[in-house]
Structure formats: C-alpha cells, structure tokens
Amino acid sequence: MVNTLFLPELREMLAERNAHDLQEFVTALNPARLAEYMEGLDASEAWEVLQHAELKLREDIFLYFTHERQIEIIETQDRAGVAELLADLPADDRVDLLHDVQEEVVEELLPLLPADERRELLRLRAYAPDSAGAMMTTEMAMIEEDLSVRDALVALSREAEHVETIYYIYVVDHDLHLRGVVSARQLVSSLGKPDLKVGDLMETDLILVNATDNSDEVTRLVERYDLQAIPVVDNQRRLVGIITHDDVLDAVRQEATDDAQQMAGIAPLEDDYLKTGLVTLAWKRGIWLTILFVAASVTATTLDNYESKLQKWAWLMMFVPMIMSSGGNSGNQSATLIITAMTAGGLSVKDWRKVVVRELCVGLMLGTILATFGGILSTVLTISDPGAREQFYWPFVIPVTLVLVVTSGAVAGSLLPLMFKRLGLDPALMSNPFVAGISDILGIVIYMTVSMLLLR
Amino acid sequence: MVNTLFLPELREMLAERNAHDLQEFVTALNPARLAEYMEGLDASEAWEVLQHAELKLREDIFLYFTHERQIEIIETQDRAGVAELLADLPADDRVDLLHDVQEEVVEELLPLLPADERRELLRLRAYAPDSAGAMMTTEMAMIEEDLSVRDALVALSREAEHVETIYYIYVVDHDLHLRGVVSARQLVSSLGKPDLKVGDLMETDLILVNATDNSDEVTRLVERYDLQAIPVVDNQRRLVGIITHDDVLDAVRQEATDDAQQMAGIAPLEDDYLKTGLVTLAWKRGIWLTILFVAASVTATTLDNYESKLQKWAWLMMFVPMIMSSGGNSGNQSATLIITAMTAGGLSVKDWRKVVVRELCVGLMLGTILATFGGILSTVLTISDPGAREQFYWPFVIPVTLVLVVTSGAVAGSLLPLMFKRLGLDPALMSNPFVAGISDILGIVIYMTVSMLLLR
Structure with missing residues (x-):
C-alpha cells in the first residue's frame, strides 16, 4: 500500500x-x-x-x-x-x-x-557475497590504546558523525591490529577518572570474525553473545570492518525465508515474491517439482509391480493415498523439527543416536493413534466387500501398515537432514523433498508387504 | 557438546x-x-x-x-x-x-x-506473554529536556552502569511523558557546544510501541527502521520501558522457528527439540497428524465413490499417488511463498488479485512441464494394457489431469493463507496442512472427472 x-x-x-x-x-x-x-x-x-x-x-x-x-x-x-x-x-x-x-x-x-x-x-x-567481508561496513570507531579516557572522548567526538556506531570503540595498535574493545558506556561512566588509559579499561578477550567467514557464523556469534556489533579482521588480525546488529537482523530474516522456501522445494528467490518475474518463479519451482515428480513416478512403477496383487484385492487401492500422506506428513514433521533445531543451534549431527531413539518412540505413539482411526475406517468402508471379508486378518492390514509407515517416516525424516548436514550439504535444501519422495515409496512397499503377509 | x-x-x-x-x-x-x-x-x-x-x-x-x-x-x-x-x-x-x-x-x-x-x-x-510489555526492560537512560549537553553527559555517566543501553537516551518531562530521543553519538559529538540544551538537539518524531502491542509489531518496526532499541509507552504516552535489539533478534528467530514448525503441521514447541518430552512431542504432532489423517481419509471415501470406474479402467489407479503428490507439492510451494512474503512484509491481503493471476500463470507453466513427463511415462507404462490402448484419448488423461491439478494446487495454495490472514488467523498455522488436505481431494476429483470425460 x-x-x-x-x-x-x-x-x-x-x-x-x-x-x-x-x-x-x-x-x-x-x-x-x-x-x-x-x-x-x-x-x-x-x-x-x-x-x-x-x-x-x-x-x-x-x-x-x-x-x-x-x-x-x-x-x-x-x-x-x-x-x-x-x-x-x-x-x-x-x-x-x-x-x-x-x-x-x-x-x-x-x-x-x-x-x-x-x-x-x-x-x-x-x-564473496555470503562472507562477513561483504556484510561489513568500514566506518567504525577506532582509537589507540595509550589514549586517556578524556582524549579518547575528544577523539571520538570528532569521529562520531562519520562512523556507523559508537556503541563499541575498537582499540588498535599502530598497524591496525585489533587489541581490544571499550564500550561508549564504559568511557562515559569513567568520565570521573579522565586520566585512566583506554588500554587499562578495554576488554581483550574478543569475539570476532574473519572477513572470509560465512554469514551464518556471523549471525551465530551475534545471537549467542548478544552483541551490538562484531569486529571483522583479516588474516593478520588487522581490523578491517564491523558488522552491526541491523545487518545481522536482515541476515537472520533472510536465512529463515530461504530455509522455509527450500523446505517447500523452491530454490530461494532473490527478490520479493511480487517482484519476481513469472518465468523465474516457474523455473525456481519447476526444478524441484520435476525432481519430486520423478520420485513420485517411481510410485507408479512400484504400484505397477504389485498389479496382480492389487487386482486380487481391489479394495486395497482405496487406502493408498491415505497411507502415503500419513507417512509423508510424519516424515515432514520430523525433518522440519530437525532442521529448525539445527538452525537454532540446539542440535548437532553427533546427537543422531538420541534422535533415532526419540523418533522411533514418537513414531510408534503417533502410528498407534492413526492405526486406531485407520482400523475403524477401513473396517467400515470394506465390510460390505466380500473379497475383503473372507480374509481372516483383513481388519489388521491398514492399522499394521499405518504403525510401520508413520514410524519409518519419522525415522527417515529425521535422519535425512542429519545425513545431508554430515555430507556438508544444506539440510534445508535437500531434505523435505527427499523425505517426501522416499516416504512415498517406503509407504507403498510396506503396504504391499503387509498385505501379502496378512492376506492369502 | x-x-x-x-x-x-x-x-x-x-x-x-x-x-x-x-x-x-x-x-x-x-x-x-x-x-x-x-x-x-x-x-x-x-x-x-x-x-x-x-x-x-x-x-x-x-x-x-x-x-x-x-x-x-x-x-x-x-x-x-x-x-x-x-x-x-x-x-x-x-x-x-x-x-x-x-x-x-x-x-x-x-x-x-x-x-x-x-x-x-x-x-x-x-x-501478556506476547506483548511488548513482556519483552521490555525498564532500565533505560532517561534525561529531562532542559538539561544542557554537559549536564546530560554527567547525569548519564552516573546512570550508565545501571541501564541496558545508552545508545539512545530518552528525553522525558516531569511526568515521564516521552518527548524525544537523543543518541549517545549526538551528545558526544556536541561536546564542543556544552551549553546546547538537550531539548534543542532531540528528535521528536519518534517510532514507538504501546506496552500492549504484539511482539510482531515490535519486530516489524525495529526491522523496518533499523533501530537499536524501541521505546515502550503506556496509554498516556509515559515511557515505561525499552526493547533492545538482542531481544528483537531472539523474537525474530523464535517467529521463524514457530512458522516453520506450524507450516509442517506441528504445534510450536516451547523448548529445544532435544529437551521436549516424548509425550509432549507426540501430542504436538499428533493433533495435526490426526486432522491431516481425517482429510486424507476423505480421499479413501472419494476413491470408494469412483470404484466402478476404477474397476473398469484399473490402470488409472497406478497414477493416483503421482497426481496427488504433484498437486500437493505445487500447493505447498505456493503456500510457503505467500506465507514467507507476508511475514517479511512484502505482501498483504489486498494483493490477492495479483496473486491469483500470478499463480494461474506459473501453475500453467509448471503443469505443462509435468504434463510432458507424465504423458510420456503414462504411455510407456500402459501401452501393453489392452484396456487402456483401446481408448482413443487414453494418452491424454494423465497430461490433462496434471495441468489442471498443478494449476489448481498453486491457486488454492496461495489463496488459503491469504484467506486465513483475512479471517485474523495465523496463516502459518493453518494453511499448509489445509492445502495438503484440499489439494489431495481436489486431485482425485479432477483426475476422475477428466477420466470420465476422455474415456468411455
């Protein structure tokens, strides 16, 4: 507007x-x-x-x-x-x-x-576009360590209009090597001791990034340590710039949007949705949609393999979409939980054993809930079908399948992002589309196997 | 670790x-x-x-x-x-x-x-937990407007240790009504004119929030105006607190995680993934999984309705999962694009006509691509089936269905989040699960209708 x-x-x-x-x-x-x-x-x-x-x-x-x-x-x-x-x-x-x-x-x-x-x-x-160097500004407040608090404030008052923030003032030696940091707050509250040296006041154990570090590392450190700005140094630890909180906020928002789009199988857009050209949009979505389509078409050939069984027990076909979507949804939930936990920093690849145990338990609980509903539904819908009713184990096919499909969806959905992370790939980019494809095929194979075991 | x-x-x-x-x-x-x-x-x-x-x-x-x-x-x-x-x-x-x-x-x-x-x-x-009042701190730097720059710095040096940030210093009258703001940078760079009054230096056109405003409004304003901190006032415009950039960053990260989880059909977790109890996890996922399951079971009853057609043309069944997943994926992409665009502020409900036109175009392009692959695949897989081959229009069933399903998925997927937003509901909470359910049912109805029109 x-x-x-x-x-x-x-x-x-x-x-x-x-x-x-x-x-x-x-x-x-x-x-x-x-x-x-x-x-x-x-x-x-x-x-x-x-x-x-x-x-x-x-x-x-x-x-x-x-x-x-x-x-x-x-x-x-x-x-x-x-x-x-x-x-x-x-x-x-x-x-x-x-x-x-x-x-x-x-x-x-x-x-x-x-x-x-x-x-x-x-x-x-x-x-590089994703590096700390590309995010930084070179207008930061710098002073030398042998200045007194009074002189530092005077120097700062000359510089203040030309720098991006005076929240932190970086202390450097003659060759611009970063030695420490004082905050404007420290300087102002030391006004009573004007002869104190900046070098005695400064904090020397610094959180910093290298100009070639990735922007993810920048956002991680700023979030972890609640910084207003983070100094950027070169390989000789010379101060080359700072990255301020507003650019970090933009980067976090951008990361979140990129992740969400990648999780839905869209190559991240560079512009706003309304400003992206239609052909670009179709292209960014089309790549993944086609990959997903290839995965889905495997389900068609898989079903084709079981054709003789399906002709014998035609009522099974009716539940195929329901079973596949239950497995897919369960896998999607797990993948999203794992991806968001890794992005927020609360989970690492080393926790994979814990994750498997947790997903196995949760998957069994969820599977049991859906199996109850599914068992009732399948019995009601097929009770009038003589081909079904003559089978002794017929009412158990759908519940047993659902427990197995939901559980394996949860486990696969949680392991795939961890695997991609381990391989150095972006978990958000690859996992949900893969999870969808894999859980669809898993779903059909499990369904058909259970049917063949329970029906004769 | x-x-x-x-x-x-x-x-x-x-x-x-x-x-x-x-x-x-x-x-x-x-x-x-x-x-x-x-x-x-x-x-x-x-x-x-x-x-x-x-x-x-x-x-x-x-x-x-x-x-x-x-x-x-x-x-x-x-x-x-x-x-x-x-x-x-x-x-x-x-x-x-x-x-x-x-x-x-x-x-x-x-x-x-x-x-x-x-x-x-x-x-x-x-x-309220989600309000600006709950995010704010009450330790901010305040001074009165008739102070000189010199006196303001002295007052500030006494306060500096007890306040959360001195980046902005808020100027208030005797009853704490917020009158304006000066930055520490302005004060420091005016050290040369120590008799200047703070009231002459201050900015009076302020960006602020009310303590009862929602945290979304806080993050929006801080992001939009690149603020270090935002003042919080009560209904009488009295300064009651400030919200600093680190709390805003946490809120943005939290919003993004909540959105991602809601889009995957998980009620947002309060704790980290690894710290959430298994029963809580199962419950937060189970609610949506059950709702989605009910939606999916509608597909079973829908397929049941078309049973006689499906028995006549058994080869149609094989492509059901592929068609449903194509519609679902396309809808999922659109819903995610619209939700992320609305969160980032680049799209509002009023743009819905533009969105429909765009999704219609993109949907048609994507549908055409998938139809090409789908047409080839379905012809290859069914060419040996006499029941298929005797039909004149048989090779066109899958391509025509795919174009319609992908396009309607895209349009429905984009309109549903806008509709939820319009109704005052959280688009991220409701849309993707709904999109999945609706596009599954749409997919089957379109597929069966196209089949009945093209086959005899």
Missing part, C-alpha cells in the same frame, strides 16, 4: 518549484516517515524533492526508500548528484546498492567518487 | 576450596567463555564457582548459562544468594526467568527482593 497522504501537496510544490515549502517538508518529519510519504512519487520526482534536503538528511531519507527505488534513482538520475550521495553513504550500503546497479552505470559512477571511497568500494566488492 | 577443557582443574579447585585460584579463573576470561567452560559442572558446583566473582561479574556469567541451568540454580541454590543476584539482573531477564521457575520458589524469593524490584516484577508479570 502506498501512502498518499501528502502526495497532492508534494506534486503541487514540485510543479510550482516551491523551494521554501519543499525545504520545510523535508526537515519537518522523521526521514523514515518522509520516505513513506514519497512512495507515490516517481523516481525523478523523489530525487527532485531530495535536492531540497542537505546532504546528510538526503542520505537518511534515501536509505529508507525501497531497494528497487534506490536502484532506479541511481541508474536514472544525474550522475554527479548520485555520486555525491553515494560517496557519503555507509560503505556496506554502497556496496550492496552498486551490486544491483547495471554495470555500465557503475563504470560511469566510479570515476566520480573520491579516490578513497573508490578504492574501498573495489576492495569490498572483492569479498 | 560440553566444553571440558578446564573441567578437571575447576573440580580440583572446588575440592580444595582454593579461593585464590577460583577468583583468578573467573576474572581472567570473557564471561561468555567462562559460562561455556562451566557447562560440565552441576548446578551447585557452578553456583559455588560464581561466588568467587563480584556481583556484577557473577551476573554477567550467569546470563550466559543456558536457560535450563539458570532455572535449576534459581530453584535449588540458597535463596538469599539467588535473590541478591536476581535483584541485580536486567528487569526483562528477571521476568523471563521467574516465568519458568516453580511458583513456590517464586513465592519464597519475592519477599527477599528489594521493594522496588518486587513491585516492578509484579507489574511486568502482568503483561
């Missing part, structure tokens, strides 16, 4: 080139709200409004625009103005944005950036 | 009552690491080690223990010592902990807490 509250006024001010009112407008409200009120404008109108804010504010508002609008503005509006804005953005946002801008436009913008920003941009772009 | 690196040394120091070494140990390392090294100790050993740290450090280490260990210590160790620790914990952590402690123990501990903390605890416990 686009917020249209101020749209007519904004358009009028733009048409009249009413600089005074536009300036009033952009300074009166919170930048986040402003960005919302400007959603109804097209990219060049929005850009024109922005020109009435000073650079710092222009940047704040711009950062609240949607990613698509940001890209559109960068690609279509005057290069010099865009470059001025880009030069002032936080380094990590700049890299993320230019990653999605057409390469020709980037080539045109690069020479317009100040040399420092240009070098940094090229360096940050060299990190 | 329990870290046992220092376990023998720790046990030895405890046995020898070596206070000096224990004190060395607890002060040498980062509290988070210490908590890990103490995982192998039992609750009373861990508690004894903690006694060698001063209160502030004891509290830091304690907060890194697992939730279960914290509860065990509170319930089993000496009440006076526990009360001293509890009195000093952040208010939100205290409430969360006591929520899981046996009621008798809480009753014994309450009188041991200072009157202020006791009152606050009782007040916080009154908020």
Whole structure:
C-alpha cells in the first residue's frame, strides 16, 4: 500500500518549484516517515524533492526508500548528484546498492567518487557475497590504546558523525591490529577518572570474525553473545570492518525465508515474491517439482509391480493415498523439527543416536493413534466387500501398515537432514523433498508387504 | 557438546576450596567463555564457582548459562544468594526467568527482593506473554529536556552502569511523558557546544510501541527502521520501558522457528527439540497428524465413490499417488511463498488479485512441464494394457489431469493463507496442512472427472 497522504501537496510544490515549502517538508518529519510519504512519487520526482534536503538528511531519507527505488534513482538520475550521495553513504550500503546497479552505470559512477571511497568500494566488492567481508561496513570507531579516557572522548567526538556506531570503540595498535574493545558506556561512566588509559579499561578477550567467514557464523556469534556489533579482521588480525546488529537482523530474516522456501522445494528467490518475474518463479519451482515428480513416478512403477496383487484385492487401492500422506506428513514433521533445531543451534549431527531413539518412540505413539482411526475406517468402508471379508486378518492390514509407515517416516525424516548436514550439504535444501519422495515409496512397499503377509 | 577443557582443574579447585585460584579463573576470561567452560559442572558446583566473582561479574556469567541451568540454580541454590543476584539482573531477564521457575520458589524469593524490584516484577508479570510489555526492560537512560549537553553527559555517566543501553537516551518531562530521543553519538559529538540544551538537539518524531502491542509489531518496526532499541509507552504516552535489539533478534528467530514448525503441521514447541518430552512431542504432532489423517481419509471415501470406474479402467489407479503428490507439492510451494512474503512484509491481503493471476500463470507453466513427463511415462507404462490402448484419448488423461491439478494446487495454495490472514488467523498455522488436505481431494476429483470425460 502506498501512502498518499501528502502526495497532492508534494506534486503541487514540485510543479510550482516551491523551494521554501519543499525545504520545510523535508526537515519537518522523521526521514523514515518522509520516505513513506514519497512512495507515490516517481523516481525523478523523489530525487527532485531530495535536492531540497542537505546532504546528510538526503542520505537518511534515501536509505529508507525501497531497494528497487534506490536502484532506479541511481541508474536514472544525474550522475554527479548520485555520486555525491553515494560517496557519503555507509560503505556496506554502497556496496550492496552498486551490486544491483547495471554495470555500465557503475563504470560511469566510479570515476566520480573520491579516490578513497573508490578504492574501498573495489576492495569490498572483492569479498564473496555470503562472507562477513561483504556484510561489513568500514566506518567504525577506532582509537589507540595509550589514549586517556578524556582524549579518547575528544577523539571520538570528532569521529562520531562519520562512523556507523559508537556503541563499541575498537582499540588498535599502530598497524591496525585489533587489541581490544571499550564500550561508549564504559568511557562515559569513567568520565570521573579522565586520566585512566583506554588500554587499562578495554576488554581483550574478543569475539570476532574473519572477513572470509560465512554469514551464518556471523549471525551465530551475534545471537549467542548478544552483541551490538562484531569486529571483522583479516588474516593478520588487522581490523578491517564491523558488522552491526541491523545487518545481522536482515541476515537472520533472510536465512529463515530461504530455509522455509527450500523446505517447500523452491530454490530461494532473490527478490520479493511480487517482484519476481513469472518465468523465474516457474523455473525456481519447476526444478524441484520435476525432481519430486520423478520420485513420485517411481510410485507408479512400484504400484505397477504389485498389479496382480492389487487386482486380487481391489479394495486395497482405496487406502493408498491415505497411507502415503500419513507417512509423508510424519516424515515432514520430523525433518522440519530437525532442521529448525539445527538452525537454532540446539542440535548437532553427533546427537543422531538420541534422535533415532526419540523418533522411533514418537513414531510408534503417533502410528498407534492413526492405526486406531485407520482400523475403524477401513473396517467400515470394506465390510460390505466380500473379497475383503473372507480374509481372516483383513481388519489388521491398514492399522499394521499405518504403525510401520508413520514410524519409518519419522525415522527417515529425521535422519535425512542429519545425513545431508554430515555430507556438508544444506539440510534445508535437500531434505523435505527427499523425505517426501522416499516416504512415498517406503509407504507403498510396506503396504504391499503387509498385505501379502496378512492376506492369502 | 560440553566444553571440558578446564573441567578437571575447576573440580580440583572446588575440592580444595582454593579461593585464590577460583577468583583468578573467573576474572581472567570473557564471561561468555567462562559460562561455556562451566557447562560440565552441576548446578551447585557452578553456583559455588560464581561466588568467587563480584556481583556484577557473577551476573554477567550467569546470563550466559543456558536457560535450563539458570532455572535449576534459581530453584535449588540458597535463596538469599539467588535473590541478591536476581535483584541485580536486567528487569526483562528477571521476568523471563521467574516465568519458568516453580511458583513456590517464586513465592519464597519475592519477599527477599528489594521493594522496588518486587513491585516492578509484579507489574511486568502482568503483561501478556506476547506483548511488548513482556519483552521490555525498564532500565533505560532517561534525561529531562532542559538539561544542557554537559549536564546530560554527567547525569548519564552516573546512570550508565545501571541501564541496558545508552545508545539512545530518552528525553522525558516531569511526568515521564516521552518527548524525544537523543543518541549517545549526538551528545558526544556536541561536546564542543556544552551549553546546547538537550531539548534543542532531540528528535521528536519518534517510532514507538504501546506496552500492549504484539511482539510482531515490535519486530516489524525495529526491522523496518533499523533501530537499536524501541521505546515502550503506556496509554498516556509515559515511557515505561525499552526493547533492545538482542531481544528483537531472539523474537525474530523464535517467529521463524514457530512458522516453520506450524507450516509442517506441528504445534510450536516451547523448548529445544532435544529437551521436549516424548509425550509432549507426540501430542504436538499428533493433533495435526490426526486432522491431516481425517482429510486424507476423505480421499479413501472419494476413491470408494469412483470404484466402478476404477474397476473398469484399473490402470488409472497406478497414477493416483503421482497426481496427488504433484498437486500437493505445487500447493505447498505456493503456500510457503505467500506465507514467507507476508511475514517479511512484502505482501498483504489486498494483493490477492495479483496473486491469483500470478499463480494461474506459473501453475500453467509448471503443469505443462509435468504434463510432458507424465504423458510420456503414462504411455510407456500402459501401452501393453489392452484396456487402456483401446481408448482413443487414453494418452491424454494423465497430461490433462496434471495441468489442471498443478494449476489448481498453486491457486488454492496461495489463496488459503491469504484467506486465513483475512479471517485474523495465523496463516502459518493453518494453511499448509489445509492445502495438503484440499489439494489431495481436489486431485482425485479432477483426475476422475477428466477420466470420465476422455474415456468411455
């Protein structure tokens, strides 16, 4: 939904080139709200409004625009103005944005950036997309350890406007090796002892990541230790950047969405659902749907093998979907439990024995419940069938099958994600579709075997 | 995995009552690491080690223990010592902990807490578990608006040790009504202008939540506006607390896990997978498995209705599982896409027309792909069957069915979560199980109808 509250006024001010009112407008409200009120404008109108804010504010508002609008503005509006804005953005946002801008436009913008920003941009772009290096910003607060608390605060007051957070202040030596960290809170609460050295105040046992570490490791550490930001170092333990909590939150949300989509057999989308093209969407779903279809078609050939039995006991066919879906649902539940437990960090591959025992027990309980219902249902539906009734063990076929199918579904559903994890594959990517396929085939084989043993 | 690196040394120091070494140990390392090294100790050993740290450090280490260990210590160790620790914990952590402690123990501990903390605890416990009030802490940095920057920093340096974050400092009037916010960064970078009033510096257009708002609203706002913390007010806009980024991160992770479990038909677990009792696990899964089973048993009665047709064309039975699973998978994909898009905020119920059109198109594309494979497979498997071959339209039954089943699965799978959302129900809770049930029945009805139209 686009917020249209101020749209007519904004358009009028733009048409009249009413600089005074536009300036009033952009300074009166919170930048986040402003960005919302400007959603109804097209990219060049929005850009024109922005020109009435000073650079710092222009940047704040711009950062609240949607990613698509940001890209559109960068690609279509005057290069010099865009470059001025880009030069002032936080380094990590700049890299993320230019990653999605057409390469020709980037080539045109690069020479317009100040040399420092240009070098940094090229360096940050060299990190793998999923690495800590690609998530980090290089604008962090750094001080040297032999400063006093008073001098540190003065140094910080000069730097404060240019850094992304002053919650942590990193203490480095002359070669930028990371030595420790002090919090702004510690500095402020030591104001009474202004001659204390930063080196005596700092915490030296640090939680940090290497720039080449995966983003999963970043989210794990930040969540585990409740950090506001995590320092990023290179192989020589030199401080190269920090990753702040907001980027971690975005990464966690992205991980969760990717996992959910992968569990449903969709290759993760790069854009929002509504913004993904139909052919891309069909492709991302089609791959898995086809793989699943191949697995399902094995059920057809399996059933074909048992054709003579099925013709003899035609009433068995009626329960095939029910049995397969019970096994599939049970397996799906187990797989999801194991995958979410591994993502949240409460379970590792080494626990597999415990998992098997648990799933065996739970599977037997669940199987017994369904067997009770299934036994009643199958008896009611087939009691009028003379081909069924003449068999002594006929009422037991469905209950026995259900217990076995539900239990084996639970065990298979829990073991497959663990197996994929052990092999170094993403459990979320592979397991649910596989579980579905395997439990379907298992279900039919178990059903037919039980039938042949109980019926004659 | 329990870290046992220092376990023998720790046990030895405890046995020898070596206070000096224990004190060395607890002060040498980062509290988070210490908590890990103490995982192998039992609750009373861990508690004894903690006694060698001063209160502030004891509290830091304690907060890194697992939730279960914290509860065990509170319930089993000496009440006076526990009360001293509890009195000093952040208010939100205290409430969360006591929520899981046996009621008798809480009753014994309450009188041991200072009157202020006791009152606050009782007040916080009154908020609904999913509300902003239950997530917040009451230890925030507050200053009055007529203070100068210099006085504000002095006031802050006194408060800094007792508040959860000084990233934002909230500006209030005499009755605690929230007037605005300044960041520590703003204060520090205004050190050059010490006589500036806080009221002139503060931002007044605030993003805030009411204490009774749902936690979903909290995560949405913090994510949308990249906040470090969000202020919580009561109905008179009085500042009653703040929610910090670490609690928001926990809430987002919890939401994602709950959603994934609900989408697989599991009532969300309260504990980690390995810590949930088997009967609880069976119960949380059994409810949905039974509901799904009832839906699946409808397929049995539906198939029963078509029995005469199926006896005439026995080869049709072989493809039932394949057709049902294709429809189910397609529906499952659509439901997951819609649910994750709604959770991430990129889709609302009003977009339903767009969604239907998109799913119709994608469904047709996917259906066509599967129909190609399905057509070949069904022809190969049935070409030797005289009952099939004598029918003119026989090779078209499976392809036509697949196109219809996959398309209707996609449309139903996308509309059901939107419908549940519209009705005020949680889309993640209801849709995938429903989608599975509905698409199974739809699949059979479509298959049988197509067969009757094409075969004679």
